[in-house]
Amino acid sequence: IQKVIVIANQKGGVGKTTLSINLSAALALQGKRVLLIDLDPQGNSTSGLGVSKKVEKTVYHVLIQGVPITDCIIPTAYPNLSVLPANMNLAGASIELAGMNFREYILKKSVDQIRDSYDFILMDTPPSVGLLSVNAFVAADQILIPMQCEFFALEGLSQLVTVYESIRGFANPKLEILGVVLSMVDYRMNLTEAVAAEIKTHFAGKVLATIIPKSVRMAEAPSFGQPVMIYAPDSKGAVAFQELANELLTGYPAV
């Protein structure tokens, strides 16, 4: 695992934010200094970590108004875990970015300045392939892709790979796929096995061993502003995210 990771999949509702929040928290619990950058105007990573969206300075100010990123980063209630918050003012940012020089490199400029202050910098992205996501791809070392085992999610894979390849070709040649995380997995759905097998052929060798199961506690945790390993430490979701952190840190899922 490298330092700057973008969590991306333009398909909506596949668990990007849930993966961002809970992997960040799991890495922080292991003593790693972690920053989570929220690039979604919905601000779900921000509120899911208990940070108010009514803060004065957000990622919008970093991208569009040139405010130093260190002035906008906020500590969370959880040790070793900080967040660069987002809120609705980010909604118009793609159009504003479209008119700027080097519009794809704006975020990278800020992220490169703070790389030495963190062990990991994770970025949660919105469900689209617009300029906010492109900025995250350009700033990142690796991509982590949450995948739901359903038909529409599978359909979106080729678009995601096209975007990844064009960013590698034009703006960020060292960008690589860290892995695919099978997310929100519900074994009662007949589709799951067939789609999971299909994903494994597309991404041979990249599908991570740790699977994130569908779990009620996981959907409840954000309403308390807590990662699932704080909200329900013994739940299957909390265990899965710690296993995922171990797998990424050591290459082997902890059993």
Added chain:
Amino acid sequence: IQKVIVIANQKGGVGKTTLSINLSAALALQGKRVLLIDLDPQGNSTSGLGVSKKVEKTVYHVLIQGVPITDCIIPTAYPNLSVLPANMNLAGASIELAGMNFREYILKKSVDQIRDSYDFILMDTPPSVGLLSVNAFVAADQILIPMQCEFFALEGLSQLVTVYESIRGFANPKLEILGVVLSMVDYRMNLTEAVAAEIKTHFAGKVLATIIPKSVRMAEAPSFGQPVMIYAPDSKGAVAFQELANELLTGYPAV
């Protein structure tokens, strides 16, 4: 129910496409002439109705290249149901639209030309508040909002209402909320009751009686390119969409 309906919610994965496909099919089964416009670059409404995304003319050609909408509409395998397809070439359309005059009215110009040829025109939108969704809001008479009973979905409501009010104020004063459809409802999730109650306070009188349950058949149907009432006519999903069509057409859910 009026003629031109936009199906919108910027939160990802809440059932917009599933509602678009299955409500269109349910209305068509009742003998209504229906057009479904796919405004999502993912093209899920297109493939979910069994239409190839490799077609030559799509909604991109209508919006950006001025090709007449009647040249791009394709019949589906299902009587009374046509689709204006989308594919990945739509992904760059927001940026291209941003540079055009009257960029918010481009779709409306085309939709207004064909209103008399259909009883209903439904529009499926991507999970964002960009220019594609804005175009759909400006072209529409009413908005139908699928809502998942989960914390992040609830959080997004205020953003959706802000967009709706600003479109009404600037571009489409007659736009109204047709209703909120509680979607993908899974009664095992503790959150559901509490969040559903919260939604009913926000949208007093607008939450439709018909509830769309979580159902395995529903997630399987799109992989066969079929609406659920064709794929599994006796499933609870198929029944729910027919009830929804009845409720919208008559004001009462059929029992």
